[in-house]
Amino acid sequence: MIRFSRTPALLAVAIAAVLLGACSATTPQPRPQPSVAVSPQLVDPSVDYHDPHAVCAAFAVAAHRVDTAVDRDPTDVYRRAAMYLDARLAAAVPDQDSVRLTPQWQELTHHRAYTDVQVGPYAGDALPPDTAEQRHVGALVAVQPIGRDGWRGTIERHTVMCGLRPSTIAWRISEYEIG
Numbered sequence: 001m002i003r004f005s006r007t008p009a010l011l012a013v014a015i016a017a018v019l020l021g022a023c024s025a026t027t028p029q030p031r032p033q034p035s036v037a038v039s040p041q042l043v044d045p046s047v048d049y050h051d052p053h054a055v056c057a058a059f060a061v062a063a064h065r066v067d068t069a070v071d072r073d074p075t076d077v078y079r080r081a082a083m084y085l086d087a088r089l090a091a092a093v094p095d096q097d098s099v100r101l102t103p104q105w106q107e108l109t110h111h112r113a114y115t116d117v118q119v120g121p122y123a124g125d126a127l128p129p130d131t132a133e134q135r136h137v138g139a140l141v142a143v144q145p146i147g148r149d150g151w152r153g154t155i156e157r158h159t160v161m162c163g164l165r166p167s168t169i170a171w172r173i174s175e176y177e178i179g
Contacts, residue, residue: 055171060141063178066108112148120141122138140159158178
């Protein structure tokens, strides 16, 4: 597994790559996702943090879920995803002034788009072996941008591989790769 230390920038690049799309005439149903402040103590009450697979799947969804009616920029997406990260990664959230708004983000904003994210089982290369101090799990995500004006982007599929370590509230992601 490739380890990333510059996760905010890489996450923004991965999100931008996912969000390119084509057109369709179907009217979308908005699903706003409120922004949250980053805190290593913040938890998602719907996720079992004792299950590394559940934590990785929840992170995979959060890292790809965008709603331009709520999100000012990719920083808001990262802040939501940070509730599954360990304190070191969560502290690496970029500030809003350092985030570059890509043409893909601008297209999403133009269409007032959000993303529909589906998560499934990982079917990629073998993951590193688990140890007492670290678990490795993965997930497959399918992401489709949907504009409130009827625009639909193409469905993109990506893998998310997570390295998790125990924390004060069970498992948190200590490293990840989005491919």
